[in-house]
Amino acid sequence: MSRSLTARQQNVYDFIVKTMNDLGYPPTRAEISRALGFKSPNAAEEHLRALERKGAIKVIRGTSRGIRLPIQEPEAANEEGLEEPAQGLPIIGEVAAGSPILAAEHIDRYCPLPPEYFTPRADYLLRVRGLSMKDAGILEGDLLAVHRTERIRDGQIVVARLEDEVTVKRFHRQGHVVTLEAENPDFAPIEVDLRHDPLEIEGIGVGVIRGGSGQAL
Structure with a gap:
């Protein structure tokens, strides 16, 4: 200090x-x-x-x-004789309700990629579940690179926490209403009234890893 x-x-x-x-x-x-x-x-x-x-x-x-x-x-x-922490970006799997996304129990393993591999730099990799973002090239089992920030622009792909659920969607805001849109016509958009409904943005998507290679969003 x-x-x-x-x-x-x-x-x-x-x-x-x-x-x-x-x-x-x-x-x-x-x-x-x-x-x-x-x-x-x-x-x-x-x-x-x-x-x-x-x-x-x-x-x-x-x-x-x-x-x-x-x-x-x-x-x-x-200094305390503990094992040195793993290097690289943490890969986040299932996220328990009410707990921080980077809690140790959510980390499946680490990917040996530097944060600077992505722009802006990534803070973690989120394992994608489902096909709601397939038309944006984000598929089941992909790793979405996420940059943690509170500065969200309209149209960006975000990782959003809605009460007990963490979801990947495209962000749009008009006044006090946020619309989280899927990139798949089979999924309806999610509307959140910020006056009444809790919403926390865990970060923005900055890249996708599929089959061991990084691809820009």
Whole structure:
């Protein structure tokens, strides 16, 4: 850490570490607020930004559990005699409801491709299920390279979380209504009213791997 923490920041940091040790994934802003008695998740967000400025954590924008601890770098793991983490892009299989997409239990294996192989760089590979995007060249069993970002443009292919389901669709927004369109006439579009319905974007598609070769979307 570049600078020492205040007492309250230390409490937030300790809770993050405990949650990750106990559950395997970081807490949400709401969970931090409830645990530490903050009036709103905004207060937790302010502390997270302060912790990030001081080098205590890294925050991944646009995801509710996007908190990373720098102490989990390979050097720290090796000092404790732990196995060095696998290199490459994590391949995400089945995603359990309510848990972060990069939780350890979702990672089938690692693909030995650097993130910079794709533009913009990929953060993970998602195993595609079904044929709803077949007309965009994304087929059952393909690996969709995903870049995590909160900046979504109309018409982009996104990985979206709708309550208990993670789906790949083309993103369109008009006012408070988001339409997630399939690239297959057999599948009806999904409409989400942001005033009432939960929607989380896990990232945008930046490439497809099929048969061991990368193809740009």
